[in-house]
Amino acid sequence: MRVLIALGGNAMTGPGGDASTESQQNAIALACERLADLVVAGHDIVLTHGNGPQVGNLLVKNEMAASEVPPVPLDWCVAQTQATIGFTIQNALGAALRSRGVHRETATLVTRTVVDNDDPGFRRPSKPIGRYLPRERAQQLVEHGQHWEDRGERGWRRVVASPTPLEVLDTATMSALVGSGHVVIAAGGGGIPVVREADGSLRGVEAVIDKDLTATLLARSLAADVLLIATDVSHVMVDFGTAQARALDRISAAELREHAQAGQFGSGSMGPKVEAVLGFVDGGGRRAVITSLDRIADGVNGTYGTVVEPTTG
Amino acid sequence: MRVLIALGGNAMTGPGGDASTESQQNAIALACERLADLVVAGHDIVLTHGNGPQVGNLLVKNEMAASEVPPVPLDWCVAQTQATIGFTIQNALGAALRSRGVHRETATLVTRTVVDNDDPGFRRPSKPIGRYLPRERAQQLVEHGQHWEDRGERGWRRVVASPTPLEVLDTATMSALVGSGHVVIAAGGGGIPVVREADGSLRGVEAVIDKDLTATLLARSLAADVLLIATDVSHVMVDFGTAQARALDRISAAELREHAQAGQFGSGSMGPKVEAVLGFVDGGGRRAVITSLDRIADGVNGTYGTVVEPTTG
Numbered sequence: 001m002r003v004l005i006a007l008g009g010n011a012m013t014g015p016g017g018d019a020s021t022e023s024q025q026n027a028i029a030l031a032c033e034r035l036a037d038l039v040v041a042g043h044d045i046v047l048t049h050g051n052g053p054q055v056g057n058l059l060v061k062n063e064m065a066a067s068e069v070p071p072v073p074l075d076w077c078v079a080q081t082q083a084t085i086g087f088t089i090q091n092a093l094g095a096a097l098r099s100r101g102v103h104r105e106t107a108t109l110v111t112r113t114v115v116d117n118d119d120p121g122f123r124r125p126s127k128p129i130g131r132y133l134p135r136e137r138a139q140q141l142v143e144h145g146q147h148w149e150d151r152g153e154r155g156w157r158r159v160v161a162s163p164t165p166l167e168v169l170d171t172a173t174m175s176a177l178v179g180s181g182h183v184v185i186a187a188g189g190g191g192i193p194v195v196r197e198a199d200g201s202l203r204g205v206e207a208v209i210d211k212d213l214t215a216t217l218l219a220r221s222l223a224a225d226v227l228l229i230a231t232d233v234s235h236v237m238v239d240f241g242t243a244q245a246r247a248l249d250r251i252s253a254a255e256l257r258e259h260a261q262a263g264q265f266g267s268g269s270m271g272p273k274v275e276a277v278l279g280f281v282d283g284g285g286r287r288a289v290i291t292s293l294d295r296i297a298d299g300v301n302g303t304y305g306t307v308v309e310p311t312t313g
Numbered sequence: 314m315r316v317l318i319a320l321g322g323n324a325m326t327g328p329g330g331d332a333s334t335e336s337q338q339n340a341i342a343l344a345c346e347r348l349a350d351l352v353v354a355g356h357d358i359v360l361t362h363g364n365g366p367q368v369g370n371l372l373v374k375n376e377m378a379a380s381e382v383p384p385v386p387l388d389w390c391v392a393q394t395q396a397t398i399g400f401t402i403q404n405a406l407g408a409a410l411r412s413r414g415v416h417r418e419t420a421t422l423v424t425r426t427v428v429d430n431d432d433p434g435f436r437r438p439s440k441p442i443g444r445y446l447p448r449e450r451a452q453q454l455v456e457h458g459q460h461w462e463d464r465g466e467r468g469w470r471r472v473v474a475s476p477t478p479l480e481v482l483d484t485a486t487m488s489a490l491v492g493s494g495h496v497v498i499a500a501g502g503g504g505i506p507v508v509r510e511a512d513g514s515l516r517g518v519e520a521v522i523d524k525d526l527t528a529t530l531l532a533r534s535l536a537a538d539v540l541l542i543a544t545d546v547s548h549v550m551v552d553f554g555t556a557q558a559r560a561l562d563r564i565s566a567a568e569l570r571e572h573a574q575a576g577q578f579g580s581g582s583m584g585p586k587v588e589a590v591l592g593f594v595d596g597g598g599r600r601a602v603i604t605s606l607d608r609i610a611d612g613v614n615g616t617y618g619t620v621v622e623p624t625t626g
Contacts (some may be wrong), residue, residue, distance in 0.1 A: 076332055091514065105485070107422060173418060
């Protein structure tokens with residue numbers, strides 16, 4: 001089967017989002033053991049991934065070195081993380097496959113994702129990124145055109161646009177590479193955000209794109225059989241935090257949407273993941289799964305995790 | 314013809330190596346006008362590029378933010394520049410082609426280059442990178458394992474290993490993409506340096522690889538017809554700075570090697586370029602050219618620049 005795997009940031013950093021080189025390498029090595037299982041099982045794999053903690057570090061560097069080196073915009077930061085995470089995965093997956101006596105070609109494609117210049121996200125930036133700063137420092141950055149919000153005790157935090165992804169570029173290239181036996185790593189961090197100018201050319205913009213929404217778009221463009229979002233919980237929960245709390249296992253898209261409409265998943269981390277899997281199955285996808293990284297092989301087979309399938313009847 | 318173009322750092326920064334986002338974008342936009350001419354002429358193109366000023370900026374950020382964010386190693390810096398330069402080229406080349414009424418797919422591949430862990434460069438780091446620092450600051454970094462040298466009046470400068478590239482990975486992937494009509498951007502900055510461990514797995518190492526030597530290796534692996542090194546001079550000169558100074562135009566590999574052995578090109582910028590083109594032609598390449606960016610279309614055709622061809626007779 002052709003499988004699109006979306007790895008969460010937690011799969012690529014140490015405890016507490018520690019994004020040191022070594023922590024990233026260690027976390028990615030673990031993740032690649034599970035990915036190698038999928039490769040050995042014979043699946044064709046496209047891998048995408050988050051980059052929140054990594055971009056956070058790049059923003060701190062931007063700030064702290066601004067007196068000496070011109071800061072780079074957010075789209076450049078996203079690009080940077082695509083490359084560092086991508087080649088680290090290539091090294092680690094190669095090693096994990098080698099220990100299983102298997103060789104597969106891998107490719108990391110720098111990937112742009114088109115968003116709408118008129119997306120409401122650009123008028124009302126709302127996605128928090130990077131570290132908290134004291135008010136005085138935040139206000140200096142506001143004067144340089146950034147948006148910062150008072151988040152109370154912890155300080156101020158930058159908010160940026162998180163526009164809806166419209167098109168992942170170069171999916172034909174990815175499809176050709178997967179077809180010729182590559183494990184493809186693409187659209188990291190949701191893709192480098194670009195807008196289309198009036199003349200049709202593309203321009204990078206200061207934004208971050210939700211990686212799970214991009215994963216849905218990518219899975220549909222690639223005609224993937226399965227979209228699997230790997231996260232730090234084994235199942236999507238309903239009535240979380242109450243005596244009636246229960247894990248969702250196999251569920252129809254219609255039933256999951258009812259839970260979403262009843263406000264079960266909030267707007268934090270799980271809400272967008274649920275929207276992403278619904279978007280895939282409603283768009284014709286065969287199976288979408290949310291589960292923990294260590295069970296992705298079972299998840300792809302539909303035997304573990306929250307397994308969402310098309311509504312029948 | 315299949316053409317490997319190596320763009321120098323000067324083609325991608327502003328005056329004085331200014332590597333701000335805007336300067337890089339402007340310089341790359343100019344370079345892509347000339348690249349678009351080559352595409353329109355019907356050539357199949359793989360593009361590689363330098364990254365010196367860009368890595369220099371990343372090293373400054375590493376240093377200045379070290380109290381808050383763990384610095385990343387050199388191989389990560391190289392990876393970062395592959396992505397930022399790559400997608401900026403993709404945007405600019407797309408626009409230049411669009412203005413000519415042409416569409417071609419492009420792809421930026423994150424690329425690793427294998428070097429030998431026993432390369433003498435690792436024992437005697439000699440490639441200067443990044444900015445000059447005062448002695449006191451340099452010595453702190455020496456205590457953290459880095460190599461710095463006293464460069465006199467300007468201060469101290471970091472030196473790193475510049476090992477010989479042995480193998481550019483994923484060239485079969487590049488070849489397939491070029492064959493299917495892509496302009497491929499690959500092995501930026503000479504490639505991300507990796508060494509092969511005893512068990513065969515790959516590990517990134519702190520080094521930078523000469524991008525012109527990697528270009529030669531890549532051109533040979535891809536069976537390119539032409540290797541063109543685009544730089545800031547129109548021709549290689551002999552007897553430079555004397556009354557006998559003259560530009561080399563069409564020349565055999567044997568004759569060029571005689572000039573090199575006579576010490577005409579030094580160890581700075583032109584010596585490695587000459588070695589790179591000789592390596593390509595001596596290895597079976599049809600034509601290697603050193604010329605300025607604005608004349609690459611003529612250079613590829615062998616009608617301008619220093620055009621090196623196999624020794625005959």
